[in-house]
Amino acid sequence: NASAINERRSELRTLEREVEQVDQKALQRRIDSLQAAAAQYAEGNEVMGRLLQGSNKWSDGLATVTGRMNDIQGLSIDQWSSEGETEVTVTGRSTTRSKVVGLAQQLEGEILELTFTETRDVSLYDFQLTVPLDTTKPAAIDYWREQQEQRLAAANDTAQSAAAETTATLEEAPPKAEVEPSASDTSVTAASVASTTEDSNAEGEPTVSGWTVVVASLAKSAAAEEVAQSFRDRLDSDEHPVRVRSAQNGRHRVGVGQFSSLEAARSALRDMNGVLPDEAWLLRISERNSQGSTAETTFPDPSPSARSLSGRSF
Structure with a gap:
């Protein structure tokens, strides 16, 4: 009704005045600050990616393939399977043939199969290609x-x-004077030797x-x-x-x-x-x-x- 429309128009006029009062320069400074922080994080992630490149070749390879596909656009993955330890087979669809060729060139892969189908006046290309994995040690x-x-x-x-x-200290130590042991000392020494021999045999x-x-x-x-x-x-x-x-x-x-x-x-x-x-x-x-x-x-x-x-x- 008319009253509701007038209320909405009044709210819009209030918002317009608030927008006009915003400091455009301050807002631009905030935008620049956020963009600089985002660039810093992106650079840090790139450095970590170079350090840890190949730490997990499967996840690294999947990230590489999906990244290239996002850059080209118009591509999708249906299946991802390993072929040994050095390459994988990617099966998917594309809207044009040239995009499949471009993906294979960027990934240095080999196109195994490319099939054309038409569904509801839409042309689709089913493709299958092999992609080598980066096994570089981090x-x-x-x-x-x-x-x-x-x-x-x-x-x-x-x-x-x-x-x-330790060896030098032992060599520099003065020799002990030799003293002839008494009879009691001899008996004690013999007993000690016997005890030591038994302990040594027990220990192995x-x-x-x-x-x-x-x-x-x-x-x-x-x-x-x-x-x-x-x-x-x-x-x-x-x-x-x-x-x-x-x-x-x-x-x-x-x-x-x-x-x-x-x-x-x-x-x-x-x-x-x-x-x-x-x-x-x-x-x-x-x-x-x-x-x-x-x-x-x-x-x-x-x-x-x-x-x-x-x-x-x-």
């Missing part, structure tokens, strides 16, 4: 490995320096030190055994035995192989690149042969921040 992983190698080398140098200082063989490659550190033993079994199925158990070791702080560590030196462990880690996860690290162990007790020392002990980079599958 730059963040190389950086993390370099940092780990430097920390390992520094820890090894520190241990060698401490051993050298001497301690053996070495290195192992840790592929997982889990709180529950059942989960650690499950991970260990998966690596036993993939690796040669004779050449690289897989064991679950109970470490400090209640963590069960899954170790692959046992090596006599740090260099041998590093070499094995490089040789098994692509088989072991990228967050694998080295652990120094010393165990008694007869009882199987293990004392573990990590050079260095990987922090959670260092391992956060490796939750990435290849």
Whole structure:
């Protein structure tokens, strides 16, 4: 009715006056500020994308394909399936043939099939093409490995320096004067030697030190055994035995192989690149042969921040 129309017109006139009172320059400054913040976030996302490129080749490949399709427009995906470890097959539809050709060129793919159909005077093209996946190793992983190698080398140098200082101290210590033991001292010494011999026999063989490659550190033993079994199925158990070791702080560590030196462990880690996860690290162990007790020392002990980079599958 007329009264309702007049009320709406009055509201519109009020809004027009409020709009006229808005400071246009202040509004433009806010718009510029928001655009600058959006550009900053976009640049940060681009940097992270370059660092983590290939961290998950499947999601990265899907993002690449959908991004190209959004740029071209007029394309849709019906099916996405893997073809081995290096490429995928994409099935979809397009409104024109040229868009399918352009998509294949941008993705460096190969068109396997292109079928023309017409539905209700609308032309559609069903296509099927293969797209190669980008399997480039993330730059963040190389950086993390370099940092780990430097920390390992520094820890090894520190241990060698401490051993050298201990040896020098023992060599500089003055020799003790030889005193002929009395009969009572002789009997006590003999008893001590016998006791020591019995304790040594009870404890078993001497301690053996070495290195192992840790592929997982889990709180529950059942989960650690499950991970260990998966690596036993993939690796040669004779050449690289897989064991679950109970470490400090209640963590069960899954170790692959046992090596006599740090260099041998590093070499094995490089040789098994692509088989072991990228967050694998080295652990120094010393165990008694007869009882199987293990004392573990990590050079260095990987922090959670260092391992956060490796939750990435290849």
